Amino acid sequence: MSLDLKDKICIITGSASGIGKAIATRYVADGAKVVIADLDLSKAQETADALTKQGPGSAMGIKMDVTDENAVNSGVKEVVEKWGSVDVLVSNAGIQIVHPIEDFPFKDWKKLLAIHLDGGFLTSKAVIPYMKKQGSGSIIFMGSVHSKEASPLKSAYVTAKHGLLGLARVISKEGGKYGVRANVICPGFVKTPLVEKQIPEQAKDLGISEEKVVSDIMLGGTVDTEFTTVEDVAEVAYLFAAFPTNALTGQSLVVSHGWYMN
Ligand code: NAD
Numbered sequence: 001m002s003l004d005l006k007d008k009i010c011i012i013t014g015s016a017s018g019i020g021k022a023i024a025t026r027y028v029a030d031g032a033k034v035v036i037a038d039l040d041l042s043k044a045q046e047t048a049d050a051l052t053k054q055g056p057g058s059a060m061g062i063k064m065d066v067t068d069e070n071a072v073n074s075g076v077k078e079v080v081e082k083w084g085s086v087d088v089l090v091s092n093a094g095i096q097i098v099h100p101i102e103d104f105p106f107k108d109w110k111k112l113l114a115i116h117l118d119g120g121f122l123t124s125k126a127v128i129p130y131m132k133k134q135g136s137g138s139i140i141f142m143g144s145v146h147s148k149e150a151s152p153l154k155s156a157y158v159t160a161k162h163g164l165l166g167l168a169r170v171i172s173k174e175g176g177k178y179g180v181r182a183n184v185i186c187p188g189f190v191k192t193p194l195v196e197k198q199i200p201e202q203a204k205d206l207g208i209s210e211e212k213v214v215s216d217i218m219l220g221g222t223v224d225t226e227f228t229t230v231e232d233v234a235e236v237a238y239l240f241a242a243f244p245t246n247a248l249t250g251q252s253l254v255v256s257h258g259w260y261m262n
Contacts, residue, residue: 003242006031006057009083010241011076013066013123014093016043018192019142022230023090023237028057030238035079037064038093066093066119076126085134086127088241091120091164092142096194098153098201109156116160120167128171128180136179140240141168143184143252145260151217153205161186165252172250181249183240188228188256189218223258 014020016038038044044061051059064075131137147161171182219225
């Protein structure tokens with residue numbers, strides 16, 4: 001069996017930054033046609049242009065707020081009109097908001113759940129008809145160790161990331177006979193803007209130093225106190241995208257330097 005994404009049409013949400021951008025880079029390096037779907041069109045297009053320059057695959061940028069059903073549907077339509085179908089969806093867009101639960105503003109809870117869960121649902125709903133029609137497709141949700149494990153201050157995030165496991169399992173059962181697969185990647189802490197922002201916030205909320213947040217809270221559960229890298233996560237995203245059969249569906253893989261073993 002060989003793994004190959006050459007000419008595969010891959011939509012990656014939240015891919016103008018961080019983990020999504022690294023996945024886009026990995027896919028383009030394998031010859032894929034990648035859609036950089038993000039909130040800001042000029043950032044998405046800038047990322048896409050840089051990746052096209054690197055080749056051998058290519059990329060296009062589209063503006064998509066994953067919480068907006070019309071924006072998701074019209075973004076997917078634009079991709080299908082230009083490139084014909086969709087082979088891979090990486091539902092990756094995400095944010096983090098941390099507060100003790102009794103101080104968690106309800107509007108922030110709803111915002112976080114909308115991006116992670118409504119986003120995963122709406123993008124899947126929009127691409128699945130094309131995948132079913134062509135008899136194949138791979139949907140990848142960006143979960144987290146927090147899909148399996150809890151941490152203080154992260155009620156909304158932990159709830160959302162656990163929810164994605166359920167969504168992936170249902171899609172894998174509904175999609176099985178059409179060759180439509182769904183899996184979840186569960187990274188540990190990766191140094192991206194999303195995590196850089198949390199370090200001072202958690203230090204303040206927990207009343208400890210920023211160094212302690214990194215060594216004890218973020219990396220205390222790993223086997224070697226090392227951050228997971230965007231490239232580590234991108235390699236797992238490559239495996240899930242390129243794996244050609246239903247042998248790999250409905251699963252979640254933790255990539256975390258040993259933080260949370262199951
Ligand atoms: P990041 O902040 O670098 O990138 C997130 C991207 O999502 C940004 O480009 C942002 O513009 C985009 N985005 C936000 N809201 C959006 C919306 N409504 N519609 C479309 N795009 C939107 O963060 P990251 O660390 O690369 O996170 C990517 C994913 O990985 C998230 O789902 C996050 O929960 C998950 N994750 C991150 C870590 C980590 O340690 N960094 C660990 C586990 C899981």
